[in-house]
Amino acid sequence: MRLPAYLPGTVVTAAIVVAGALLMALLNLLPASFPLHVPDFAVSLTAKYLSYALLALAVDLVWGFAGILTLGHAAFFALGGYAMGMYLMREIGTRGVYANADLPDFMVFLSWTHLPWYWYGFSFFPFALLMALLVPGALAAGFGALTFRSRVSGVYLSIITQALTYALMLAFFRNDMGFGGNNGLTDFKDILGADLHAPLTHAVLLLVTALSVAGALLLTRAVLAGRFGRLLTAVRDAENRTRFLGYRPEHAKLLVWVLSALIAGLGGALYVIQVGIINPGEFAPGNSIEAVIWVAVGGRGTLSGAVLGAVLVNLGKTLFTGLLPELWLYALGALFILTTLFLPRGLMGLRRAPEAAAIAGEPAPVTPEMAVPEDAS
Amino acid sequence: MSTPSLLYLDNVTVSFDGFRALNELSLLLVPGEMRAIIGPNGAGKTTMMDVITGKTRPDKGDVLFHNTIDLTRLDEPSIARLGIGRKFQKPTVFEQLSVRDNLLLSLAGHRRPFGVLFARQTGEERDRIEGILRTTRLGQHADRLAGALSHGQKQWLEIGMLLGQEPELLLVDEPVAGMTDAETAQTADLLRDINRTRSVVVVEHDMEFVRALGVGVTVLHEGSVLAEGSLDDVSRDPSVIEVYLGR
Ligand SMILES: Nc1ncnc2c1ncn2[C@@H]1O[C@H](COP(=O)(O)OP(=O)(O)OP(=O)(O)O)[C@@H](O)[C@H]1O
Ligand SMILES: [Mg+2]
Numbered sequence: 001m002r003l004p005a006y007l008p009g010t011v012v013t014a015a016i017v018v019a020g021a022l023l024m025a026l027l028n029l030l031p032a033s034f035p036l037h038v039p040d041f042a043v044s045l046t047a048k049y050l051s052y053a054l055l056a057l058a059v060d061l062v063w064g065f066a067g068i069l070t071l072g073h074a075a076f077f078a079l080g081g082y083a084m085g086m087y088l089m090r091e092i093g094t095r096g097v098y099a100n101a102d103l104p105d106f107m108v109f110l111s112w113t114h115l116p117w118y119w120y121g122f123s124f125f126p127f128a129l130l131m132a133l134l135v136p137g138a139l140a141a142g143f144g145a146l147t148f149r150s151r152v153s154g155v156y157l158s159i160i161t162q163a164l165t166y167a168l169m170l171a172f173f174r175n176d177m178g179f180g181g182n183n184g185l186t187d188f189k190d191i192l193g194a195d196l197h198a199p200l201t202h203a204v205l206l207l208v209t210a211l212s213v214a215g216a217l218l219l220t221r222a223v224l225a226g227r228f229g230r231l232l233t234a235v236r237d238a239e240n241r242t243r244f245l246g247y248r249p250e251h252a253k254l255l256v257w258v259l260s261a262l263i264a265g266l267g268g269a270l271y272v273i274q275v276g277i278i279n280p281g282e283f284a285p286g287n288s289i290e291a292v293i294w295v296a297v298g299g300r301g302t303l304s305g306a307v308l309g310a311v312l313v314n315l316g317k318t319l320f321t322g323l324l325p326e327l328w329l330y331a332l333g334a335l336f337i338l339t340t341l342f343l344p345r346g347l348m349g350l351r352r353a354p355e356a357a358a359i360a361g362e363p364a365p366v367t368p369e370m371a372v373p374e375d376a377s
Numbered sequence: 378m379s380t381p382s383l384l385y386l387d388n389v390t391v392s393f394d395g396f397r398a399l400n401e402l403s404l405l406l407v408p409g410e411m412r413a414i415i416g417p418n419g420a421g422k423t424t425m426m427d428v429i430t431g432k433t434r435p436d437k438g439d440v441l442f443h444n445t446i447d448l449t450r451l452d453e454p455s456i457a458r459l460g461i462g463r464k465f466q467k468p469t470v471f472e473q474l475s476v477r478d479n480l481l482l483s484l485a486g487h488r489r490p491f492g493v494l495f496a497r498q499t500g501e502e503r504d505r506i507e508g509i510l511r512t513t514r515l516g517q518h519a520d521r522l523a524g525a526l527s528h529g530q531k532q533w534l535e536i537g538m539l540l541g542q543e544p545e546l547l548l549v550d551e552p553v554a555g556m557t558d559a560e561t562a563q564t565a566d567l568l569r570d571i572n573r574t575r576s577v578v579v580v581e582h583d584m585e586f587v588r589a590l591g592v593g594v595t596v597l598h599e600g601s602v603l604a605e606g607s608l609d610d611v612s613r614d615p616s617v618i619e620v621y622l623g624r
Contacts, residue, residue: 241469
């Protein structure tokens with residue numbers, strides 16, 4: 001089956017991400033006196049951008065291809081992050097301030113006497129990794145089943161996703177939730193025995209993250225390339241019409257929504273390893289909106305654009321906040337408006353084949369109205 | 378009941394804010410039949426199709442498929458899977474997909490998400506699509522986006538999608554709107570051809586087209602049946618003349 005016109009380049013992007021990360025990691029291993037040496041901070045920053053790229057891919061999958069404008073995807077990202085953070089917390093062992101082998105520091109501080117049941121198993125990395133996928137996946141499944149079945153869509157759905165992440169943020173702020181409250185989880189020492197402060201660990205993490213991005217790109221491409229991708233396009237543009245062909249659009253949306261949450265969860269897990277902290281601020285509504293902007297800037301509904309947007313906008317953020325930190329939000333807002341006005345197909349739109357662009361009303365303008373399915377009648 | 382019935386609407390009433398779009402409408406379709414439904418604007422023709430396909434729930438009355446299945450209890454996908462296909466009055470195709478992909482999605486078969494996810498196009502499916510492209514004369518347009526088709530071509534594509542579903546009963550709402558006379562005649566031929574193996578309910582304002590179909594006609598007016606019979610019979614009926622000319 002012919003690939004939809006807007007997906008080419010995915011394999012190339014995946015290859016570039018992996019090759020670039022490999023090159024950076026190798027150059028990082030050179031002695032610092034070499035001119036081509038890549039400093040450690042650049043390695044960790046790139047890895048962080050790539051973990052954001054996973055979040056962006058997750059957003060693009062549902063927004064670009066199923067028309068679900070999510071404003072709450074950071075919730076899945078943060079949950080994945082907390083699951084990994086719990087493992088890293090348990091990994092500290094007796095090296096914490098209170099040197100308590102059974103309880104993380106913040107629990108000792110709260111005078112808790114034993115580990116809550118939901119912390120069981122998180123000493124094991126494979127379990128934590130599984131939970132970093134399963135918890136966001138399960139939340140997405142429950143949330144999607146309820147909202148898609150009741151045919152909530154468009155702006156209303158966007159608002160509910162925003163409420164979801166906000167509610168989680170408030171919950172995680174509470175100390176009695178058992179996730180470190182305000183401070184979250186931090187002071188991690190090592191992962192699988194490897195020192196989290198060693199440059200080599202970060203070089204390996206960069207590679208692992210790059211491979212994850214490449215894997216997610218290829219997986220989403222495979223999901224979208226076939227008949228299911230066409231069904232999603234149909235659902236995105238005329239959801240009700242698909243019902244009269246015998247499809248249940250809510251099921252198709254649920255499938256892609258859960259897959260998207262898994263990818264976001266993985267991104268969050270990798271993110272926490274890189275940055276060494278996870279706190280309720282990761283659930284902040286603004287984070288989810290930023291992720292949507294990355295996708296809009298890169299090019300909605302193109303997969304590669306999501307990766308490109310996440311990396312470039314965050315690189316911009318790093319540079320900008322170094323110079324004019326208080327102006328970053330304005331710059332981001334301006335970027336979104338300018339993209340919407342002048343580059344409705346994002347940066348990827350610049351390389352679109354002319355004949356495809358010429359077809360009237362062709363895909364995925366970034367404006368949210370597109371998220372409202374047209375009524376078939 | 379001894380007469381075999383494919384579709385039986387029994388005293389169906391639909392009101393919108395007190396206004397009765399369908400008013401105790403009863404209608405019987407026997408297997409293999411093609412029926413033309415005519416009636417002035419707002420008579421309730423489209424609403425009747427909405428009720429049959431599960432889009433609108435009636436306030437009162439039953440809609441029985443094959444005498445036993447009560448369609449008013451089912452939702453749209455279930456009814457579609459039972460074998461009732463529908464072409465909308467305003468042609469509704471998937472504009473961002475190619476003509477070929479529109480047909481692919483319509484093909485009977487995979488409907489569950491995981492089934493669709495792992496579906497690989499079979500040679501048989503390819504042949505079905507080629508066949509429908511020939512029937513609907515959309516062969517040269519197969520790889521164009523459906524959104525780029527003319528109004529008439531979209532009508533044909535939607536009829537093609539109906540064929541792809543292989544339904545037992547086709548509900549066709551104003552299929553020739555926006556078509557040239559030649560295309561209209563071709564559509565009549567196509568529907569007669571389809572009717573050799575399937576039952577059809579067709580709503581149309583174009584009397585030349587209805588005449589060309591040469592089938593039984595039901596006249597709807599204000600949500601009820603005003604007259605039934607051949608086109609000649611109903612067009613001689615004083616109450617029908619009154620409704621069509623008297624306003
Ligand atoms: N969802 C709705 N809400 C309110 N009124 C409606 C709705 N759907 C239809 N109606 C009204 O019900 C009546 C019947 O409409 P319907 O579309 O069934 O007519 P029709 O016979 O198909 O007409 P036409 O030939 O113009 O297509 C009209 O007066 C219409 O305004
Ligand atoms: Mg109508």
